[in-house]
Amino acid sequence: MEKTGIIWTEKTWNPVTGCVKVSKGCKFCYAETIANKYKGHKAFPVGFDLQYREHKLKDPLKWKEPSLVFVNSMSDMFWDKISDDYRNKIVDIIEQTPQHEYQVLTKRPANMLKYSKYRKLPFNFWAGVTIENVKSLERLEIIKKVKSEIRFISFEPLIEELPNMDLTGIHWVITGGESGTHLWDQIIRKERGMVIYEDKKWKPDPNKIHWIRKIRDNCREYGTKFFHKQWGGSYPEAAGRMLDGETYNEMPKYPGMKTEINNEYLKSLEKQKEITFEMFQ
Numbered sequence: 001m002e003k004t005g006i007i008w009t010e011k012t013w014n015p016v017t018g019c020v021k022v023s024k025g026c027k028f029c030y031a032e033t034i035a036n037k038y039k040g041h042k043a044f045p046v047g048f049d050l051q052y053r054e055h056k057l058k059d060p061l062k063w064k065e066p067s068l069v070f071v072n073s074m075s076d077m078f079w080d081k082i083s084d085d086y087r088n089k090i091v092d093i094i095e096q097t098p099q100h101e102y103q104v105l106t107k108r109p110a111n112m113l114k115y116s117k118y119r120k121l122p123f124n125f126w127a128g129v130t131i132e133n134v135k136s137l138e139r140l141e142i143i144k145k146v147k148s149e150i151r152f153i154s155f156e157p158l159i160e161e162l163p164n165m166d167l168t169g170i171h172w173v174i175t176g177g178e179s180g181t182h183l184w185d186q187i188i189r190k191e192r193g194m195v196i197y198e199d200k201k202w203k204p205d206p207n208k209i210h211w212i213r214k215i216r217d218n219c220r221e222y223g224t225k226f227f228h229k230q231w232g233g234s235y236p237e238a239a240g241r242m243l244d245g246e247t248y249n250e251m252p253k254y255p256g257m258k259t260e261i262n263n264e265y266l267k268s269l270e271k272q273k274e275i276t277f278e279m280f281q
C-alpha cells in the first residue's frame with residue numbers, strides 16, 4: 001500500500017509508472033516531477049518513462065480491509081505505450097479482489113473505451129476521466145460510453161470556467177484547483193489557479209468561486225454526487241475546501257458495493273466541520 005494525500009481515496013496502487021503529457025492540465029504533472037526528481041534511484045530508475053512494476057501487481061491481494069484504491073496515481077493506465085497484455089494483468093487483480101473499489105482515472109478515455117469493448121470491465125472498476133478546460137470537454141461524451149458501474153469526472157486542476165453540461169450517466173464529480181509551489185508565481189496563479197494570496201493567506205479567488213458553484217449545481221440537476229477536493233494554492237488544501245460554508249464529500253455507491261467508508265477514513269478526510277451524509281446513500 002502506498003500512502004496518499006489524495007482525500008477522495010484511501011490507497012494508491014501503482015503497478016505501472018510513467019506517462020507523457022497530453023493536454024494543458026498536465027503542465028505541472030506532479031507524477032512527472034516526483035519521477036524525474038528520483039530518476040536513477042531505485043524507485044524510479046528510468047524517471048517518468050514506462051516502467052512495469054510486476055512486483056506491485058499482487059499488493060491488493062494482501063489488503064484485508066475493503067478499500068478504495070486509486071489506480072496509477074503515477075501514470076495513466078490508458079497511455080498508448082502501456083500494452084493491453086499488461087492492462088489485463090491489472091484487471092485480473094481487480095477481478096480477483098471484489099472487496100475493493102478501484103478508481104481508474106485517465107486523460108485518454110478513447111483508449112479506455114476501446115479496451116472496455118475488448119474486455120468487460122469488472123463491477124468494481126470505476127471509469128474516470130479528467131477534464132480541465134473547455135477543450136477537454138470532448139472527453140465527457142466518450143466516458144459516458146464506457147460500460148461501468150461507476151463513471152466519474154475529475155475536474156482538477158480546473159483551469160477554465162465550463163459551460164453547463166449534460167451529466168447523464170455520470171455518477172460522481174470531483175473538483176479542485178491547481179496546487180503546487182508553482183502557484184507562488186503570480187502569473188501562473190492568475191492563469192491557472194483558483195486562488196489568491198492575500199494577507200499571507202491562500203484564499204479562493206472570488207472571481208472564480210462560481211466555476212465550482214456552477215459544477216455543484218450542475219451535479220444537483222443530474223443527481224451526480226459531488227466532492228469538492230480543494231481550492232488549491234502552494235499545497236492542495238492551502239485555501240481549504242469549503243464552498244458556500246459547506247464541505248462536499250459525497251461519494252457514489254451502487255447496490256451491493258462492499259466498501260463502506262469507515263469512521264477513521266472520515267476523520268482523515270481533513271479536519272472537516274461538516275459532512276454531507278449523502279455520501280452513504
Ligand code: SF4
Pocket residue numbers: 019020021022023025026029030031032074075076107
Ligand atoms: S496524463 Fe496524468 S500522469 Fe500523464 S502527464 Fe498528464 S497529468 Fe501526468
